[in-house]
Amino acid sequence: MTNEDKYNLYNAVDLKGMTLFEKYKYLTENDADIVKLKKQIKKIVASKKLSSVMNDTKWLELQQGIETLPFPPAYNEKLVQWNEIKFRFSEIENEPAFLGDWSSFWEEGLPIFFTIEWLEIRPKHRKNIGRLVPPKILDETTELIQLLNKLNIPFEEEKGTIIIYGYK
Incomplete structure (x- = not known):
């Protein structure tokens, strides 16, 4: 697939007035690189003997x-094709001073859902106020857990983080 073909494919999605789910399905079924990646992920999942926990609908x-939460919480992901991870929130003392980008993969936000082995969410945010004033810690743990329960999304809680498994 050439860059021009890819551009036209992604541009067409914006022009067709599709829902988020329709866009996701259309792009993951029509982008040749993503179709190829999906086949690779299926092989890796089988070789690691993983089972799917989430699906596209739940991720969407x-x-x-x-978007209904007070702020978009920071997240850290482990993708199926990775053998190592860079860090875990449980290893970091301070709350993150950055927010999560929960936009779609075509907007360079979340990874393509079928590639996510797990997503670790830190529902606290450190808001720096000034050099001489201690940072303010914003906490939406309760709201996030309520959202996950409402959506029937299984999760684990560990050292101030919420872990959602795509595969386990």
Whole structure:
């Protein structure tokens, strides 16, 4: 698939007035690189003997539900094709001073859903006020857990983080 073909494919999605779910399905079924990636992921999942926990609909519901929270929480992902991860929130003392980008993969936000082994969410945010004033800690843990329960999304809580498994 040439860059021009890819541009036309993604541009067409914006012009067709599709829902978020329709866009996701259309792009993951029509982008040749993503179709190839999906085949690779299926092989890796089988070789690691993983089982699917989430599906596209649940991920999309979560993505849209995050918009109802006071702020988009920071997240860290482990993708199926990775053997190592850079860090875990449980290893970091301070709350993150950055927010999560929960936009779709075509907007360079969340990864393509079928690639996510797990997503670790830190529902606290450190808001710096000034050099001489201690930062303010914003906490939406309760709201996030309520959202996950409402959407029937299984999760684990560990050291101030929420972990959602795509595969386990």
